[in-house]
Amino acid sequence: MSAVDLSVELCGLGLKNPVMVASGIFGYGTEYADLVDVSSLGALVTKAVTLEPREGNPPPRLCETPAAMLNAIGLQNPGVEVFVTEKLPALRDFGVPIIVNVAGATLEDYVAVARRLAETEGLAALELNVSCPNVKAGGLHCGVSPDLTAELVATVKAACPLPLITKLSPNVTDIASIARAAVEAGSDALSLINTLLGMAIDVERQAPVLANVTGGLSGPAIRPVAVRMVWEVARAVPVPIIGMGGIMTARDALEFLLAGATAVAIGTANFVNPDTAAEVLKGLEDYCRRHEVARLSDLIGAAHQY
């Protein structure tokens, strides 16, 4: 059998393969450059960028739980200006599509960041972080309401011509209704899922482990929830989905693709094995060969026909 076509089409971006790295995992790309061939990724999503610099939450910021971890980083970032002038040049050098994860506390914040990024060369898309569960204002409150999500999406869309990907929070009763609101308001694609809201208690100190009390749960433990949400959203909206949540192996990535995701993002698994993206890509190619699938994109949503 001849070479497998691994490319996918994601809201106007032709990605050479569907394996990306999720927001918040690779920082701004350089920390992992010694260990990982960043240029072989389908795309790279940055850590969240806000208008002003943010110092983030006090420590402890992370802890481990069964097959998962909790984090409460709290949007620590140098602000959009420093991002564009100091971080982006190195990122661009990798030669992969750069998707900037955008967060804010107010609508105006988001718009200001989007405008600044609209003037910036070499970006592939924005990923709108409406779902970061760790910051009281702007984060969770917006992503759990269809109306607020729609307003935010429409406003940011108007401020920036780049393709807009909305990243959804899983901490909602009905993910499909939020997805529909985002798409109707102009979102070109969706990312899901962000972390589940959780917490851990240090029983010796009789106090929450994280200084922020609650944090975002990520890693293989959450995969069944993520796959279910991708499945539901794929039935509800026509736009492409970037699936993530606990992907450790090609088999896991296939669950998302078969459930309807066009691309996948590797998050927590990078901490465990920095080669995860490369191994997933290799495994997807092997799977396609074994199942005689010429184009990986033929697998997208295939499990809905069962």
Added chain:
Amino acid sequence: MSAVDLSVELCGLGLKNPVMVASGIFGYGTEYADLVDVSSLGALVTKAVTLEPREGNPPPRLCETPAAMLNAIGLQNPGVEVFVTEKLPALRDFGVPIIVNVAGATLEDYVAVARRLAETEGLAALELNVSCPNVKAGGLHCGVSPDLTAELVATVKAACPLPLITKLSPNVTDIASIARAAVEAGSDALSLINTLLGMAIDVERQAPVLANVTGGLSGPAIRPVAVRMVWEVARAVPVPIIGMGGIMTARDALEFLLAGATAVAIGTANFVNPDTAAEVLKGLEDYCRRHEVARLSDLIGAAHQY
């Protein structure tokens, strides 16, 4: 130090200890009787009982996921009449408080079951399953709405004088608002959490693993979500909480107690280690000794004072 007082007070039930077995895990009690000293439990919660017999979902009904499992049993049970006449006598013989988990498809169903149980001797309480995620009608739809939850609680409460425990679904945006609605409608206590809605895909067959497509995620993976919800609900309502979700050890149980639960229930862990409840109880006692806590009930909610 003298003996630790392990007893807790749960909506009028004086439990000799706070360690129960969760609904759906022990069946109707007899299957595990060879392996477990059922009489040493704080209480036993039955598998869901409905008005009519239910055959349950087609198989496959369960599969394993990282640090968790998915189930879609679908309320298989012999109906309330057979439960009362054939199952309950053996259960009563264990000499522990019996809490009956009640499910239904309509309000009338619930009321009929509650009435039948109201006439029955030897029950400690009802646990209202407003949250079973596997049955389209009555299950998920009711537990995700404060109004429907309140209506159901008030109606069942009027039909049966037994203490009423409402079991909440975690698949909601705001668990505290549902908890408040249940308590305002007369719920004497709350159980949380039921399973998270998830799914798994068999990538070789390119189809969902479970015949029911989605299932309920349980086991240690979900513990951080459960602890967070107990924490939030403990701040929102004054009634006692039965905490559950991924408890494997005494340390895990302590997370729930410190977060505000008055009792804990062991679910999936029983499948892994039928001795879990006994080991948890032993571990709680050891902890109290080590921390010089005379009454275990002094630990309830202690982490809120951090």
Added chain:
Amino acid sequence: MFNLTPTVVSREQVTPVHVRLRLSAPEIALAALPGQFLHLRVSAACDPLLRRPFSIMLTEPATGLIDLLVQVVGRGSEAVAAAMPGQSFDIIGPLGHGFPLAPSGSQVFLVAGGVGVAPLIGLAEALAEAPGEREIFSLFGARTESLLCCWLELAERCVEFTAVTEDGSIGETGLVSEALARRLQAPFPGKRVIYACGPMPMLTAIAAIGREADVETYVSLERWMGCGVGACLGCVVPAAAPSVERYLRVCKDGPVFPATALDWEAMPR
């Protein structure tokens, strides 16, 4: 039913993917019936979480030893197969209902597919030791010769042993169910009983063959399990029409069922 932590006394790599473990478990060796199984904890950590069911292959009540035959298919079976002498396992068992023994004078067909041979070896032993006489035929199917794990253990307990491989590398070529159908064509005046254990498609075919030939047929099924003791209702298979229950539990009502008790149309793969 016991919850024990027996120790591995020996380990034999039978094929590249099959390991035979001998455990010291006197309670099990005394109590177990052929066809019953153990529920093994495969990890002390939370992943893999659930226990894994394994048939009891042979028991030796006098020494308290029991044998398991483990095929490596994933992480759980890999962990079990990797056990070294001295290591102990947390087990629950013996669980489920075993095979009812065919009466004296009957002709018995033991039909194994792959690692499904395990409980049939114990059954062959029990049939041979039971009072009376039985003519025991065995058929063992596998993809290729090297996967015919422990075949000698089966063969030596039978009057006739037939290997069947899909690739024809040894014995008859094709499927073991086809080989069984050929054997049944030879007329026999007395009672005949088929016992089968193996993958679901094989069991489905054998159930059909047994029904057509009007031969009493018992199958031993495999399903994912939660509790293993009948409590969770997670391991069910559909029951045939006259049953009061729509579903039967493999762990408690089985794993051995009369083929006629099951609804083969609705059977999941």
Added chain:
Amino acid sequence: MFNLTPTVVSREQVTPVHVRLRLSAPEIALAALPGQFLHLRVSAACDPLLRRPFSIMLTEPATGLIDLLVQVVGRGSEAVAAAMPGQSFDIIGPLGHGFPLAPSGSQVFLVAGGVGVAPLIGLAEALAEAPGEREIFSLFGARTESLLCCWLELAERCVEFTAVTEDGSIGETGLVSEALARRLQAPFPGKRVIYACGPMPMLTAIAAIGREADVETYVSLERWMGCGVGACLGCVVPAAAPSVERYLRVCKDGPVFPATALDWEAMPR
């Protein structure tokens, strides 16, 4: 920084809870500086999930061997400590910034608390081998004598070694920080440098002692880690006021910090 799977060549049980592992990792042995660490994968399964950080105790560039000292505190360290010769580990390293070497002529205090002795042994070696002369004092604190793991490795590289135990079972009685304060009372005309590694309360005390005595002080911190390479911002500690960043990453900006770079008031336990 490498991602390697070096093999364990020897294992020594140093105390009931401390194991010394020797790994063959030539790239690390050549590149590592004292105070740097490795990020080890402790399980192939999903639980425990995250890697665990361990200091590089000693390196032998000529043979390519490196030594780790592992204290068993939970499941991850238990898995590492259980490694037998021949087994290999998935590691990332060397990571972080090591200890800056005190200039020739200075008086150096190595202050270890428990397993925090590991990086200080490598530092003692590097200080001894560096050009010039330094007077190296070491103080090793532990709860009780039996926990003074690998103390000889430290002692033999110093002019003076002091054991300090909380229960007085050997050496001075009390806390190692108190012993340090006593040592510093002896005047010394030249430059003095303190290097400390151990539990946070000890480091906090030593930072205060160093500040009061106006002695340059370096501490090596321990924090839970996600990535280990500076990307996730999970392992941060608060920086002292003049820093542009409110938080510094233990994995990348540390684990060794000048004590004055940190905000000890806001330091989490």
